[in-house]
Amino acid sequence: MPLETLSRWTGYADLALSARRVSTANSPELATIARTHLAERMGRMHGLPQKLGQIMSMSDHEEKAQSFSPLQQSAAALPFSTVKTLLETAWGEPLRKVVRSIDEQGQAASLGQVHRATLYSGEEVAIKLQYPGIKTALETDLGALGWLSLPLGGLSRGFRLDEYQKMLAADLEHELDYDAEARTQQRYAEIHQHDRFLIVPEVIGELSSKNVLVTTWEAGSTIDEVAKWPLIVRRKLSLDLIHWFFTSILSREMIHADLHPGNVRFVLRESTPQLLLYDFGCVARFTQPQQQALAALLLAALYREGSPWKPLMELGFCGEKLGPLAHKLPAVMGLIAEPLASEYPFALAQWKLSERMSDVLGDDRWNFRMAGPAEMVLLLRAWHGLLFYLEKLDAPVAWKPIVEPIISSIARRYVPAAAITDEPRRCDFGSLSRWLKLRVRERGTVKVQLTMAARSIDDLEELIDEPLRKKIEAQGTSLARLSTEVRQRQYRPGSVFSLIEGEKEIDVWLE
Known part of the structure; x- marks a missing residue:
C-alpha cells in the first residue's frame, strides 16, 4: 500500500474516533469541543472529508453549523512556492509573464485553492488550482465511504450505498476535471444569459486547463x-x-x-x-x-x-x-x-x-x-x-x-x-383530510362551527383557547399527543377528540 494511502487511512481512523467522541459526548460543552476537533481534522484532509464537513456546516443545529462553518471558506492551504511551481508547469512559462500580481495567500477549499490575481490587461481574475495528488486521495475516500458516513448520522443506512458510491465517484471525477467544470460553467451561463438575477463568473479559457481554472473575479x-x-x-x-x-x-x-x-x-x-x-x-x-x-x-x-x-x-x-x-x-x-x-x-x-x-x-x-x-x-x-x-x-x-x-x-x-x-x-x-372542523353544541343547538385547512391540526395547541385546553388536559388528554396520533394515521379523516361538559358538547374532527 502506498505511503500516501496508508496515511490517509490513518486519517480516517482518526476521523472515526473524533466522530465517535461527538456522538458520545455527555455534555454540550464536550460535544462542541469534539465537533471543532472533528472539523479541524476534516479541513486538514481536504477531499471528501472536507466536503462532508461543508454539508454539515449547513445544519439546522446552530452549534453544529458553527463548528463546521470554517470549512466553507478556509482550510490548510498550499505554500505559495508550491503554487508558483504548479502554475508555471500548467502554463509553460514563468508566473510573472502571465499575471502582473497575485495574492500569495490562497483560499483553500476541498479539492483545490483559489488565488486572486491581476492580468497585464488590468482584469482581475480568480485562479483555482487543484491540489496535487487529490485524485488518489479521493479514490481512497470512496473506499472509506462507510467510515465517512459516521459523522453524518447513518448515511450508509439511508441510501443504496453501492449506487451512491458510483454516483459520487462520477461526480467527483467530473469535479476533478477543470476542463469539464469550465464547460459546465460556460453552459450554465449560457442557459441563464437572460436571467438578471444570476451572476456566473466568465471562464478565461486560454489560461484554464485540466487542473487550473481561471475566471473573472466577482465579489x-x-x-x-x-x-x-x-x-x-x-x-x-x-x-x-x-x-x-x-x-x-x-x-x-x-x-x-x-x-x-x-x-x-x-x-x-x-x-x-x-x-x-x-x-x-x-x-x-x-x-x-x-x-x-x-x-x-x-x-x-x-x-x-x-x-x-x-x-x-x-x-x-x-x-x-x-x-x-x-x-x-x-x-x-x-x-x-x-x-x-x-x-x-x-x-x-x-x-x-x-x-x-x-x-x-x-x-x-x-x-x-x-x-x-x-x-x-x-x-x-x-x-x-x-x-x-x-x-x-x-x-x-x-x-x-x-x-x-x-x-x-x-x-x-x-x-x-x-x-x-x-x-x-x-x-x-x-x-387525506382536507378540513379540520370544530363544533360546539349546547342542548343540541350549534353555537360555534369552524372550518380550517387540515394542516392546522399541527397547530392544535395554539388553536384551542386556554380554558378549553385545561379542561381537555384535565381528562388526561394531551393536545400535542392528539396531533401526533393524527400524523401517525397519515392525516386521514376521523375524530380528533370530543368533550362533554354539562349541556355543552365539543367535537373536533378531520374530514
Whole structure:
C-alpha cells in the first residue's frame, strides 16, 4: 500500500474516533469541543472529508453549523512556492509573464485553492488550482465511504450505498476535471444569459486547463452579511431564490448542487439583489422526462389530487421498498410540498418537517430513504441549500404564487409511462383530510362551527383557547399527543377528540 494511502487511512481512523467522541459526548460543552476537533481534522484532509464537513456546516443545529462553518471558506492551504511551481508547469512559462500580481495567500477549499490575481490587461481574475495528488486521495475516500458516513448520522443506512458510491465517484471525477467544470460553467451561463438575477463568473479559457481554472473575479456579500440587509430587500431575494430554484430544476437542464456558503455570494445593485455562484464542479442534471415527472408529483401534492406513485417510479424510486408504505406516501408528499401550497408568508421555522415526517413514517422511515435513487442526493443537496438561505434571510414569503405557474406549465406535458401499472391501493391524495372542523353544541343547538385547512391540526395547541385546553388536559388528554396520533394515521379523516361538559358538547374532527 502506498505511503500516501496508508496515511490517509490513518486519517480516517482518526476521523472515526473524533466522530465517535461527538456522538458520545455527555455534555454540550464536550460535544462542541469534539465537533471543532472533528472539523479541524476534516479541513486538514481536504477531499471528501472536507466536503462532508461543508454539508454539515449547513445544519439546522446552530452549534453544529458553527463548528463546521470554517470549512466553507478556509482550510490548510498550499505554500505559495508550491503554487508558483504548479502554475508555471500548467502554463509553460514563468508566473510573472502571465499575471502582473497575485495574492500569495490562497483560499483553500476541498479539492483545490483559489488565488486572486491581476492580468497585464488590468482584469482581475480568480485562479483555482487543484491540489496535487487529490485524485488518489479521493479514490481512497470512496473506499472509506462507510467510515465517512459516521459523522453524518447513518448515511450508509439511508441510501443504496453501492449506487451512491458510483454516483459520487462520477461526480467527483467530473469535479476533478477543470476542463469539464469550465464547460459546465460556460453552459450554465449560457442557459441563464437572460436571467438578471444570476451572476456566473466568465471562464478565461486560454489560461484554464485540466487542473487550473481561471475566471473573472466577482465579489459579493456572504449570507451572514445579507441577513442584515433591509427586510424588503431580503423578501425580494427570498422570492427570487425560490423562483430560480424551481425554474432551474423544472425547465433548465441543471442546477448548482453544492450551495454551501463558500460557493455562494449575493450582490445588491440599485436595490435589486442578485445571486453570485462559484464552483460548478457539482451540478444536478435533469432530463425532460424527469422534470415532467417531478412537476407532476409536485402538482399532485400541491392540489392533493391523484396519486404520487407513478411520478415517483419514473423518478427512479424503488417500488419494492415503497410498496409497504404506499398508503403513507400522500401524507409524506403533502408535508414536503407544504411550503409550495402556502398562499401566505410561510415561516420555515414553524414547518417542523423532521418531527412530523418521523410521526407519519414511523418505522418505515428507513425504507423511504433507501427507496430513493442515488442521483436524488444532488437534488436534495440543492433543495437543502435553498432552505438554508431562506432560513438565514428570515423573510417569509408566499410560495404558491411563485411556484404554481412554473410547476403547472411543465406538469401538463407529463405522460405516465405505460409500463408502470402496479399502482398500490390507498396511494392517493384523496385519502387525506382536507378540513379540520370544530363544533360546539349546547342542548343540541350549534353555537360555534369552524372550518380550517387540515394542516392546522399541527397547530392544535395554539388553536384551542386556554380554558378549553385545561379542561381537555384535565381528562388526561394531551393536545400535542392528539396531533401526533393524527400524523401517525397519515392525516386521514376521523375524530380528533370530543368533550362533554354539562349541556355543552365539543367535537373536533378531520374530514
